[in-house]
Amino acid sequence: MVGSGIKRGTAELAILSVLETGELHGYEIARRIEQQTHGKLRFTLASLYPLLYRMEKRGWVRGEWQISETGRRRRTYRLT
């Protein structure tokens, strides 16, 4: 879980690094980061989305609604 010990810059870098591979939705972003850091960096919903929205506001990432293979609406993010 992203706590006070993890600087915000580290969390943002982690998100940007997983998005280098392609666009992902929020759950996939959190899962990839957890996998790649071997569980050292975990995002809960409460810590992930305010950060994503701030990064989107700054123009670092862009979110778009898409329909997944299962027919669900998902908002995916990609690097700008």
Add this chain to the structure above:
Amino acid sequence: MPDWEKLVSSRLAQLALDEHERQEVIVELAAHLEEIYEAFRQKGHSHDDAIRGTLLQVDDWNKLRREIYIARTKENAMNARTSRLWVPSFVTLAASVITLVGFAFLGLKPGPLGSPGQGIWWSHLIGGIASGPYMVNEYTAWLMALPLIGAIGAGLSSRAGGRLRDIVISGAFPALAWLTIVLVVLSFAASLGRGLEAVTAPVNLARLMILLVLIPGACLLLGVLVYHAAARRWMKSVA
């Protein structure tokens, strides 16, 4: 399958975004919770355990609501503080002053504020409540209006994403303002070399603090408390 959109919608009911944007946030967060739940189920967890584990994703929905509001509204910290603290505070201050002046214009008998020299000031207060010889005076009527004013200030701050500290200050701001005014006037008088006695003698300082700060502050905080309790109960009822 739990209705995650309904749950998120209820928990973020007070998210102060336009309806379309609020709905987008709800759908997005609900989709995330759904993925978490399905992951738990695929690992073999029971329905109840999966729900419990999923709900751990957010331990403070009010905090999440505030952070999403700030992140989505493109407000900088200064503007956020203005809408969460200063605007509600000045609304409550203006409302309290207008209310007091309004009651005075209604022709209510002057209470302690109008006759500070009288030693039986307390009878004006009690008499107003117990319909004694002084009936309802402007001061008593003002006190009865203050809980509503405090609740309005608390509501405005809460809607703008204010934290508990902002909500309490916004609701009780008039009392803080009166305290500041009293202290400033006393300091100014003291600086003129006239001494505090010249200012405080006709108006007992302790009585001034009680009538203008403590009792009104308690009434305002009562309104804040009632609003806070009602808001929490409503949140639980729609959850």
